[in-house]
Amino acid sequence: MQACQTNPPGAAAAxxxxxxxxxxxxxxxxSAMTWFSFASAMLIAASxxxxxxxxxxxxxxxxLTPFWITVVFASYVASLLAALLTVGGLSDYxxxxxxxxxxxxxxxxxxxxxxxxxDVGQLILARMVQGLCVxxxxxxxxxxILDTNRVRGPLLNSVTxxxxxxxxxxxxxxxxxxxxxxxxxxxEVLLGLTALLIVLLYVMPESSTRKPGxxxxxxxxxxxxxxxxxxxxxxxxxxxxxxALGGLYLSLMPTVVATAMGVASPWVGGVVVAAxxxxxxVAVATFRDWPARRLIVMGTGTLGLGVAVSMAGIxxxxxxxxxxxxxxxxxxxxxxxxxxxxxxxxxxxxHQRAGLLSAFYLQxxxxxSLPAVVAGLSVPxxxxxxxxxxxxxxxxxxxxxxxxxxxxxxx
Numbered sequence: 001m002q003a004c005q006t007n008p009p010g011a012a013a014a015x016x017x018x019x020x021x022x023x024x025x026x027x028x029x030x031s032a033m034t035w036f037s038f039a040s041a042m043l044i045a046a047s048x049x050x051x052x053x054x055x056x057x058x059x060x061x062x063x064l065t066p067f068w069i070t071v072v073f074a075s076y077v078a079s080l081l082a083a084l085l086t087v088g089g090l091s092d093y094x095x096x097x098x099x100x101x102x103x104x105x106x107x108x109x110x111x112x113x114x115x116x117x118x119d120v121g122q123l124i125l126a127r128m129v130q131g132l133c134v135x136x137x138x139x140x141x142x143x144x145i146l147d148t149n150r151v152r153g154p155l156l157n158s159v160t161x162x163x164x165x166x167x168x169x170x171x172x173x174x175x176x177x178x179x180x181x182x183x184x185x186x187x188e189v190l191l192g193l194t195a196l197l198i199v200l201l202y203v204m205p206e207s208s209t210r211k212p213g214x215x216x217x218x219x220x221x222x223x224x225x226x227x228x229x230x231x232x233x234x235x236x237x238x239x240x241x242x243x244a245l246g247g248l249y250l251s252l253m254p255t256v257v258a259t260a261m262g263v264a265s266p267w268v269g270g271v272v273v274a275a276x277x278x279x280x281x282v283a284v285a286t287f288r289d290w291p292a293r294r295l296i297v298m299g300t301g302t303l304g305l306g307v308a309v310s311m312a313g314i315x316x317x318x319x320x321x322x323x324x325x326x327x328x329x330x331x332x333x334x335x336x337x338x339x340x341x342x343x344x345x346x347x348x349x350x351h352q353r354a355g356l357l358s359a360f361y362l363q364x365x366x367x368x369s370l371p372a373v374v375a376g377l378s379v380p381x382x383x384x385x386x387x388x389x390x391x392x393x394x395x396x397x398x399x400x401x402x403x404x405x406x407x408x409x410x411x
Contacts, residue, residue, distance in 0.1 A: 012106070040196065055254055057266070058183075065380065069251060079127075093214035093217055104194055104197055232359070232360070242336045252388070272319075280331070
């Protein structure tokens with residue numbers, strides 16, 4: 001990580017972006033930065049999910065157990081959280097473009113490391129660099145979208161991760177199925193796209209001004225305002241349920257499809273993962289005008305139903321049932337995520353929102369990783385299918401608890 005921070009060429013490139021050609025920057029409208037940031041955020045999300053359909057190949061070539069697969073996944077989330085909690089607000093002080101450049105350079109480095117990985121240690125290193133990329137880039141790109149498009153910015157930020165992970169899962173699955181040498185080809189494609197965005201970034205307009213306090217902003221700040229605590233407590237079970245389901249799909253679901261259900265094609269595992277993320281994005285966009293409570297009640301109920309149908313599909317080894325349950329659960333995941341943010345953010349004052357968002361994302365990403373690690377540890381003792389059933393048996397009550405709490409509050 002230190003090498004990435006002290007690399008002279010990277011520093012020089014950042015300086016060039018910060019003080020680059022004013023005529024080039026001013027020649028493009030602000031909307032160019034909106035769509036550039038949207039595309040960049042989608043790319044890093046796609047890069048993070050493209051690894052998932054490849055896990056089955058890594059298991060065969062590196063002899064990895066489900067436990068090590070979840071450790072690789074957890075290392076990604078740990079480094080993501082570390083970056084999010086330290087440099088998450090840095091672009092407010094040094095500008096969006098330098099931070100976006102660092103994120104894209106980290107993504108390029110991660111693609112090279114993945115392509116050259118020969119053992120689980122190198123795979124963990126690549127995943128950690130990728131986590132740093134997502135943690136560094138997500139907030140800067142999201143802020144740039146909001147800077148340049150206040151009307152569509154919130155919606156674009158809500159669907160970016162879901163759409164990106166959908167594209168990454170489907171694209172990687174397609175390359176595994178139809179292209180030669182997928183363990184290199186997937187990363188070569190993503191590296192090429194990353195290089196293209198690095199070049200385009202040079203002509204993008206800066207959307208924020210520099211201000212002092214960059215070093216102080218690196219201090220982690222997680223605080224839930226007193227007036228927000230009751231709402232966060234009520235919504236925590238639903239938030240944990242949704243993100244835990246996402247963690248299961250992005251870590252173990254391709255292995256479940258290939259091993260427990262006996263489906264050899266990696267395309268099927270990639271489609272199942274993509275289906276969860278795509279329906280989540282569609283739900284966020286479709287129900288964007290619904291009030292928060294209605295979204296939460298509908299989302300938690302749908303999430304629980306979808307998980308139940310998915311577990312039944314695994315038990316019956318019926319891929320269509322698993323896919324149907326995934327589509328239902330994805331709609332619930334997206335609705336719950338959108339409703340939770342809409343109910344939570346208005347409870348904080350403007351100067352309290354950064355701390356509240358940090359707490360929310362800390363909770364979300366812990367739910368994303370820790371249950372998946374526990375599941376990976378459980379597989380050798382109780383088996384893959386039983387682990388999935390128990391995972392679902394925890395998610396369903398959590399979703400229902402928040403649904404009942406929201407209904408009670410509404411009445």
